[in-house]
């Protein structure tokens with residue numbers, strides 16, 4: 350449904366060139382949700398804006414629904430753009446128009462008869478759960494409600510593709526979940542293909558089928574979300590996965606935590622399990638092999654396919670002489686081990 354072929358985008362300034370995208374290729378199959386993740390300045394916005402040619406690539410082809418947008422005339426491009434909806438981090442609503450009037454905007458431009466507009470607007474507001482706000486102005490809405498209006502507005506033209514430019518970055522975690530659920534619902538009910546950009550792996554994990562990692566304008570890794578989570582190849586992908594797994598040291602542990610062991614304390618370990626990690630019951634194996642106990646303090650485990658991945662905070666006790674052997678055993682099982690301190 351969306352294909353980017355060898356896209357390069359160079360911004361030319363007076364005395365220098367900025368290569369925002371370098372030979373980027375990706376393919377989003379119809380009906381799928383594809384996430385592009387990267388840090389600030391990596392080229393995410395430029396990439397998503399190239400899909401509807403808000404940003405014209407310096408070279409390469411943008412093919413949406415079988416048509417190469419880069420070779421179309423202005424009027425042909427305008428027609429094809431109606432197939433491509435877009436929502437933004439800061440919603441971009443018209444503040445002088447009510448919720449209904451915002452949603453109706455594109456239909457008015459298309460000279461759709463008033464009766465039809467009314468019916469379509471109320472259908473869309475129902476879809477996004479905002480019927481009771483129809484006559485409110487954007488200033489009186491929460492961030493999540495504003496994004497729902499933006500989604501309703503962009504769906505008015507029945508687009509085949511929805512581009513989401515950091516659509517949940519300005520929202521709190523609960524509202525983020527609700528908007529992501531809405532996007533997933535829209536994707537499934539209306540079979541709309543979604544391309545989103547984000548800097549949060551949690552967003553990718555919750556709704557995407559595929560993900561690409563972008564760094565300094567290049568796609569350095571792409572695949573199904575479960576493949577990337579289970580077997581991340583680049584350091585950056587690993588970092589993003591780690592930031593999506595939260596384990597915290599409880600306060601009462603934090604207060605007791607010492608940086609060195611005077612000889613009678615227990616190490617507090619943070620174990621990072623990835624797809625490379627043998628999928629065995631490593632904690633109980635370590636306990637049996639080395640006569641130690643492993644108390645789980647906090648953990649966040651997830652699975653993709655048949656593999657587990659996640660983070661575990663565990664306190665060792667028991668046969669003190671074997672602590673180094675336990676750590677070596679974990680490392681030999683491809684578990685990254687951090688000693689956070691001693692309790």
Ligand SMILES: Nc1ncnc2c1ncn2[C@@H]1O[C@H](COP(=O)(O)OP(=O)(O)OP(=O)(O)O)[C@@H](O)[C@H]1O
Pocket residue numbers: 360361362367368369387388389390391392393394395396548
């Ligand atoms: N109009 C422009 N003119 C010149 N340089 C630009 C322009 N737009 C973007 N850039 C540069 O291109 C690079 C990629 O920017 P882009 O906004 O695509 O990154 P991003 O990953 O979306 O970052 P962020 O998450 O901070 O929005 C950056 O170095 C940026 O400074």
